[in-house]
Each structure stands twice: as structure tokens, then as C-alpha cells.
Amino acid sequence: MSEVRVAGVGLTSFGASPNRTGRDLFAEAADSAFEDADVSRTDVEIVRYGNFMGELAEHQGHQGPLMAEAAGVSAPATRYESACASSATAIRDAVVSIRNGESDVCLVGGAERMTHLGTAGATEALAIAADDLWEVRAGVTFPGAYGLMATAYFDQFGGGREDLAHVAVKNHVHALENEKAQYQREISVEDVLEAPAVSEPLGLYDSCPISDGAAALVLVSDEYAETHDLAAPVAITGSGQGGDRMALHDREHLARSPAADDAAAEAYEDADITADDVAAAEVHDCFTIAEVLAIESLGIVDRGEGIAAARDGYTTVDGPVPVNLSGGLKAKGHPVGATGASQLVELTHLLEGHHPHSDAIDGDTVVAHNAGGTVASCVVHVLEVVA
Amino acid sequence: MSEVRVAGVGLTSFGASPNRTGRDLFAEAADSAFEDADVSRTDVEIVRYGNFMGELAEHQGHQGPLMAEAAGVSAPATRYESACASSATAIRDAVVSIRNGESDVCLVGGAERMTHLGTAGATEALAIAADDLWEVRAGVTFPGAYGLMATAYFDQFGGGREDLAHVAVKNHVHALENEKAQYQREISVEDVLEAPAVSEPLGLYDSCPISDGAAALVLVSDEYAETHDLAAPVAITGSGQGGDRMALHDREHLARSPAADDAAAEAYEDADITADDVAAAEVHDCFTIAEVLAIESLGIVDRGEGIAAARDGYTTVDGPVPVNLSGGLKAKGHPVGATGASQLVELTHLLEGHHPHSDAIDGDTVVAHNAGGTVASCVVHVLEVVA
Numbered sequence: 012m013s014e015v016r017v018a019g020v021g022l023t024s025f026g027a028s029p030n031r032t033g034r035d036l037f038a039e040a041a042d043s044a045f046e047d048a049d050v051s052r053t054d055v056e057i058v059r060y061g062n063f064m065g066e067l068a069e070h071q072g073h074q075g076p077l078m079a080e081a082a083g084v085s086a087p088a089t090r091y092e093s094a095c096a097s098s099a100t101a102i103r104d105a106v107v108s109i110r111n112g113e114s115d116v117c118l119v120g121g122a123e124r125m126t127h128l129g130t131a132g133a134t135e136a137l138a139i140a141a142d143d144l145w146e147v148r149a150g151v152t153f154p155g156a157y158g159l160m161a162t163a164y165f166d167q168f169g170g171g172r173e174d175l176a177h178v179a180v181k182n183h184v185h186a187l188e189n190e191k192a193q194y195q196r197e198i199s200v201e202d203v204l205e206a207p208a209v210s211e212p213l214g215l216y217d218s219c220p221i222s223d224g225a226a227a228l229v230l231v232s233d234e235y236a237e238t239h240d241l242a243a244p245v246a247i248t249g250s251g252q253g254g255d256r257m258a259l260h261d262r263e264h265l266a267r268s269p270a271a272d273d274a275a276a277e278a279y280e281d282a283d284i285t286a287d288d289v290a291a292a293e294v295h296d297c298f299t300i301a302e303v304l305a306i307e308s309l310g311i312v313d314r315g316e317g318i319a320a321a322r323d324g325y326t327t328v329d330g331p332v333p334v335n336l337s338g339g340l341k342a343k344g345h346p347v348g349a350t351g352a353s354q355l356v357e358l359t360h361l362l363e364g365h366h367p368h369s370d371a372i373d374g375d376t377v378v379a380h381n382a383g384g385t386v387a388s389c390v391v392h393v394l395e396v397v398a
Numbered sequence: 399m400s401e402v403r404v405a406g407v408g409l410t411s412f413g414a415s416p417n418r419t420g421r422d423l424f425a426e427a428a429d430s431a432f433e434d435a436d437v438s439r440t441d442v443e444i445v446r447y448g449n450f451m452g453e454l455a456e457h458q459g460h461q462g463p464l465m466a467e468a469a470g471v472s473a474p475a476t477r478y479e480s481a482c483a484s485s486a487t488a489i490r491d492a493v494v495s496i497r498n499g500e501s502d503v504c505l506v507g508g509a510e511r512m513t514h515l516g517t518a519g520a521t522e523a524l525a526i527a528a529d530d531l532w533e534v535r536a537g538v539t540f541p542g543a544y545g546l547m548a549t550a551y552f553d554q555f556g557g558g559r560e561d562l563a564h565v566a567v568k569n570h571v572h573a574l575e576n577e578k579a580q581y582q583r584e585i586s587v588e589d590v591l592e593a594p595a596v597s598e599p600l601g602l603y604d605s606c607p608i609s610d611g612a613a614a615l616v617l618v619s620d621e622y623a624e625t626h627d628l629a630a631p632v633a634i635t636g637s638g639q640g641g642d643r644m645a646l647h648d649r650e651h652l653a654r655s656p657a658a659d660d661a662a663a664e665a666y667e668d669a670d671i672t673a674d675d676v677a678a679a680e681v682h683d684c685f686t687i688a689e690v691l692a693i694e695s696l697g698i699v700d701r702g703e704g705i706a707a708a709r710d711g712y713t714t715v716d717g718p719v720p721v722n723l724s725g726g727l728k729a730k731g732h733p734v735g736a737t738g739a740s741q742l743v744e745l746t747h748l749l750e751g752h753h754p755h756s757d758a759i760d761g762d763t764v765v766a767h768n769a770g771g772t773v774a775s776c777v778v779h780v781l782e783v784v785a
């Protein structure tokens with residue numbers, strides 16, 4: 012079975028790009044990835060691309076072939092949509108394809124254009140990732156859903172708004188040196204606590220922003236890397252996907268994410284690692300509570316202990332297992348279809364020593380956690396230095 | 399490498415189902431497929447699902463987990479969107495997964511709900527499969543695009559409206575015994591020629607209808623079929639995917655479909671067959687001209703001869719290679735996300751002897767051709783009787 016190597020990665024700045032289309036954004040990310048990879052576009056055999064709200068935001072479906080063309084690639088292209096986990100889902104199928112010899116070179120990634128919709132418009136568009144009949148029509152958009160999850164967590168495990176505030180503060184600190192981040196600006200616990208309420212107990216600074224952006228990776232088989240003498244020391248060694256019931260009211264727990272538990276377990280088994288091996292993680296902190304749930308699912312902390320991790324410095328840049336050294340969705344930004352791929356871009360930089368925080372990690376095994384909806388979908392990838 | 403067997407198939411009626419949601423439709427198709435398969439829902443390891451316009455038609459994205467739930471399945475679920483080729487694209491990745499031992503039992507399929515949008519609304523929603531910036535804003539929706547393709551074909555190879563009319567007449571004849579078809583009604587060449595123009599040279603009866611419907615298949619590995627003593631004589635022995643530039647004006651030819659050429663070549667090589675082995679085909683006849691292009695790409699007829707195939711009886715039920723024995727998109731209906739999967743449902747029935755036209759075919763190798771947009775995406779599958 013072939014090993015999947017990351018030959019090159021590319022990322023646009025995240026934030027507001029009002030005058031650029033989704034295809035402009037993806038073209039830029041793909042350009043960077045090809046330049047980084049030193050791989051010829053003509054060698055690409057498949058394109059796997061994630062996008063969430065293109066139909067609503069750009070009146071554009073069928074983005075697979077469109078984005079292949081934008082990237083200058085002539086190859087079969089598929090668009091994946093798993094809400095906010097769209098691009099990690101796309102990458103997962105590329106991993107399967109390369110491993111099994113179906114292809115040797117894949118362009119993967121994702122893009123989203125959202126800011127032109129405004130906060131209310133984007134929030135409404137994001138709501139299509141929830142159950143339209145039973146959640147959205149009752150008024151539950153994602154800030155509401157994650158607010159319910161935070162309340163349930165506090166009830167079951169304790170903790171409160173101040174603990175969550177430390178997650179936001181940490182991720183803003185991490186983003187200070189990330190030139191692609193939407194916010195390179197420090198915030199304080201007081202800022203978070205005093206910010207306007209969005210959906211109790213979550214406030215404005217517990218929430219990730221609305222963002223435009225794109226991310227791309229060139230993935231190759233180890234045989235291709237060797238034949239072409241590529242420096243591609245980072246491999247995707249584990250991949251896992253989990254699913255859950257769509258609507259919150261159909262779940263057994265509001266303060267747990269079995270889809271993420273399953274995705275992590277599968278990815279760790281696949282990579283033959285345990286949670287103890289994880290030196291750093293990029294996780295899906297669309298709201299501060301989401302990071303808490305994610306690090307528990309990943310086994311970075313025990314159940315019920317996630318709430319204290321940022322506050323106690325366990326997941327900060329100088330802690331034992333730094334989480335979201337990119338700034339996370341919270342500070343780096345969350346262009347939905349790009350997010351999962353951007354996590355792998357960040358982790359590759361981290362492992363290759365090109366990340367501002369590369370020196371902060373102790374080990375060469377890292378994980379990415381990309382979730383859709385209220386974690387009805389989740390994909391986890393393990394990356395390791397292998398060469 | 400495992401062989402992919404079709405354990406069970408299910409289909410709703412195609413047509414207008416104004417009081418049923420997409421999830422209602424998919425639940426019915428999945429129920430039928432599980433009943434047909436005699437496979438336990440708890441054995442399903444992944445769900446691969448195609449849907450095209452759920453965001454616009456039902457305000458519902460993230461349909462992977464939603465449809466898994468509707469089908470009574472608890473497994474990671476992914477939604478694929480490749481315009482009208484969405485469900486064949488989903489099936490293709492399930493084929494890769496089973497072959498390579500990633501999973502043994504997959505629920506695959508697709509659904510679409512469109513008729514409540516009305517013809518104008520559905521046509522506008524369908525247009526998101528074209529290039530929004532350079533085609534749609536110039537007024538090119540799909541009837542217009544296929545009209546241009548038909549004109550280009552006539553210019554290059556000859557033929558005319560009457561030849562195309564025979565395609566529609568044939569497919570309506572084929573559907574007469576298909577109880578799930580949207581139209582079980584014979585039409586004449588005169589009916590087609592006298593029907594209102596939609597986009598010159600195509601008229602109303604050159605065009606497939608707007609439809610609601612769903613299709614599902616339970617796919618298993620040959621090892622699983624053997625262990626569980628399943629009667630699953632039909633295998634998916636070949637799979638291929640092709641891509642092309644998105645917009646018509648960026649193509650080298652308007653009267654050829656290289657994405658379909660590539661998909662067919664890959665699928666035939668994969669199955670180790672040639673076009674001469676093909677006993678019957680289900681092809682993507684969204685417009686009559688599309689069937690002409692499809693059978694040329696599949697090698698059922700030579701380039702430039704597709705236009706005469708229906709008229710000359712080559713692809714009729716009593717011809718040497720019957721095409722669209724289900725009635726095709728034209729008469730069976732075209733609930734977009736369900737179409738590719740429904741082709742495999744029909745072909746399985748055909749090979750297993752349960753199809754009204756099972757006696758019409760001479761051989762046990764058949765192919766399905768599912769196209770997206772103006773064939774910027776195409777997936778071809780080969781099915782054979784192997785047990």
C-alpha cells in the first residue's frame with residue numbers, strides 16, 4: 012500500500028476578499044501549492060475539492076471541474092460537501108485513492124466565499140448544515156445550537172464562560188504571528204466576557220468570524236515522491252471519519268461528539284498511534300465550546316477536563332500539547348470549505364519547520380479535527396514526519 | 399482486491415411527489431434496497447450519497463448524515479455533488495472503498511426534489527451546474543447549451559431534428575412497461591417535431607422532465623456476499639471518471655464529450671472489456687442530443703453515427719444494443735441526484751432477469767453513463783453477471 016505524502020501546500024489570506032470569486036481564491040491557493048510542491052500540473056490525476064455554500068453564496072454548483080480549471084489542472088474533479096467538514100472529507104477520499112494505487116498525484120483542497128453575504132446572510136446560509144425541518148424552522152441556527160451544547164457541558168462537567176474565554180484568548184495569541192490569519196490581534200478574558208451575547212452562554216468572541224479563503228495541497232504517493240526526488244517528509248498516516256444523527260434533539264448527549272470520537276479512534280488505529288503521541292492539534296473551534304469537545308474526543312485530555320485545558324495552559328503554545336497554533340477558526344478565520352484543508356496546510360508547515368510555532372512542539376505526530384454541523388460529520392487526520 | 403457486488407437495489411417512482419421531502423424519498427428507496435439485499439443495516443460501514451440542488455430546493459445541505467439517518471443507518475456518510483452526475487460519482491468512491499478493503503458494505507444512492515420549484519424555478523436551479531459568471535449570466539441555461547451542442551453536431555456530422563425525435567420516441571416506448579417511469583405513454587415523431595420549441599433545435603419532447611425521486615443500492619464485497627450466502631450475481635467490474643472544462647466556450651468541440659470518452663476508456667480498461675462487449679446501456683439523455691453524444695463516447699457506435707442509431711433501430715429494444723431500456727431520463731424522469739444510481743438499479747434488474755426487457759439483451763455486460771453539466775463531469779460504470 013502506498014504512503015500518502017504532502018508534496019506542497021498553499022493558502023490564501025483568510026478574511027474579507029470582496030472583489031474575488033471562489034475560483035480566484037482557489038487558483039491562488041493551488042498556485043502556491045504547486046510552487047511549493049515542485050510537481051507538474053500535468054501529473055495530477057484527480058482533484059478532490061470541498062465547498063459548502065457555493066450554491067447560495069455564488070450561485071455556483073458543480074465546482075469540481077470549475078476549480079480544476081481554475082487551478083490549471085485537467086483531471087477528473089469531484090466536489091464534496093459535508094458542511095464545515097467538506098475539505099477534510101475530500102482529502103480523506105484522496106488518501107484512499109493514493110494508498111490503493113488508484114492515483115499517484117492529487118490536488119486537494121477547498122474554498123469558500125462568504126463575507127459578501129454579511130453576518131446575518133452567512134449565518135442563514137450556514138444553517139443549511141442543520142436539520143431544516145426540525146432545527147432551523149424552530150429558530151436553531153449554529154450559534155444557538157452550540158450555545159445549547161455549552162450549557163449542557165457546564166451542567167454535566169462544570170466550568171463556565173470564563174473557562175471558554177481562555178480558549179479564545181489562546182487562539183488569538185497563537186494567531187499573532189500568522190500572516191494569513193483574519194485577526195492578528197490579542198484579546199483579553201475581559202474582552203470575551205464583556206462582548207455582546209450571541210447565544211447564551213456564548214458571546215461574540217466565543218464565535219469564529221465569517222471568512223473568505225482557500226487552501227490547497229498536492230498529495231503524492233511515496234513512490235512518486237521518490238521517483239521525482241521530492242522533499243516531502245510529511246505523510247498523512249491516519250484518516251478517520253465519523254457520523255452522528257443530524258439534529259441535536261436526536262442525540263444521546265449534547266456535550267459529547269461520538270462522530271469525533273469515532274473519527275479519532277479510526278485515524279489513530281490507522282496511523283498506529285495513541286492519543287499520547289499527539290504533539291499538537293488543529294481542531295474545529297467554530298465556537299469556543301467546540302474546541303473543548305474536540306480535544307476530549309481526540310483524547311488530548313480526559314472527558315470533562317477539556318474545559319480547563321486552555322485556562323491551565325495545557326493547550327497553549329508553551330503547554331505540553333498546543334492546540335490551534337494557527338489561531339484556529341476563531342482567529343485564523345473559517346472560510347468553511349477551506350477550513351479542513353487549511354488545518355493540514357498549517358500542520359505541514361509545523362512539521363516541516365516553517366511555522367512560526369514549529370519550535371513549540373515536542374514530537375513529530377500531529378492531528379487535524381474538522382467537524383460538520385454540530386459534529387454530525389467529523390474527519391480526523393494524523394500527520395507525521397516520515398522522511 | 400475485492401470484487402464489488404450489487405446485493406440489493408431500490409427505487410421510488412419518478413415524477414411529482416409534492417408532499418414528500420427528499421429524506422422521505424431516499425428512505426423509501428433505501429428500504430427497498432435493504433429488503434432486496436437481505437443485508438442488515440447494522441453491517442453498513444459507509445454511506446455515499448449524491449444530491450445536486452438540495453441547498454436551493456429544500457434549504458438543506460449536509461445531507462450525508464441526514465440521509466444515513468433517513469435510511470436507518472448509523473455510519474459515516476458523505477454527500478457528493480457533481481451536478482447531474484452526483485450519485486454515480488458517489489458510487490464510484492464506494493467502489494474504490496470496497497475494492498481496497500476499506501469497507502465491505504456500503505449504502506449508495508441519491509435523491510432530488512425538484513418539481514415543487516416549477517419548470518422555470520428548476521431550470522434556474524439546474525443552471526448552477528453551468529459557469530455562473532460566463533454562461534448563466536449570458537443567458538445560457540441547459541436547454542440553451544444543449545441546443546448549441548445539437549446545432550454544432552448537425553453542422554459537423556449531419557442529421558437533424560427528425561433523427562433526434564427518434565431518440566425520444568424510442569425512450570418513451572422503452573418506458574411503457576416501467577411502472578416507476580414518469581411517463582408511460584407512447585409519443586410519435588410528429589409529436590416531437592410539433593412540440594413547442596425550447597431552445598432551437600430542441601423542442602419540449604427533446605427534453606427530459608423535472609422530477610422528484612430517489613434510488614439506492616446496497617453494495618458489498620464478494621467476500622461479504624459469500625460469507626453471508628447472498629445471491630448477488632451482478633458485479634460492478636469497471637468504473638471510470640472524466641472531466642472537462644466547465645464552460646462550452648472553453649471546449650475544443652461542442653459536438654464531442656472528452657470527459658465521457660475518458661470515463662468510458664477508464665471503465666472499460668478497468669473491467670477488461672471493449673465496446674463490442676456492451677449488450678445494453680443506460681445513458682444520460684437529459685436532451686435527445688445528449689444520448690447521441692453518449693453512445694458515441696461509449697463506442698456503441700462510431701463518431702458521427704450516433705445521430706442515426708435510434709432511427710435505424712440500432713439502440714431500440716429489438717436492436718443489437720438497446721439503449722435506455724428504462725425509458726432514460728427522457729421518459730423515466732430525471733431527479734438529478736438520483737439519476738446515476740437509478741441507472742445502476744435498472745441495469746441490475748436487467749442482468750438479474752427482473753426487468754421487463756431482460757429478454758431483449760444479448761450478453762451479460764452492460765454500462766451506465768452519467769454526465770454532469772454539459773459533460774464537464776462524467777462517470778461510467780460497467781456491470782456484469784459474475785456468479
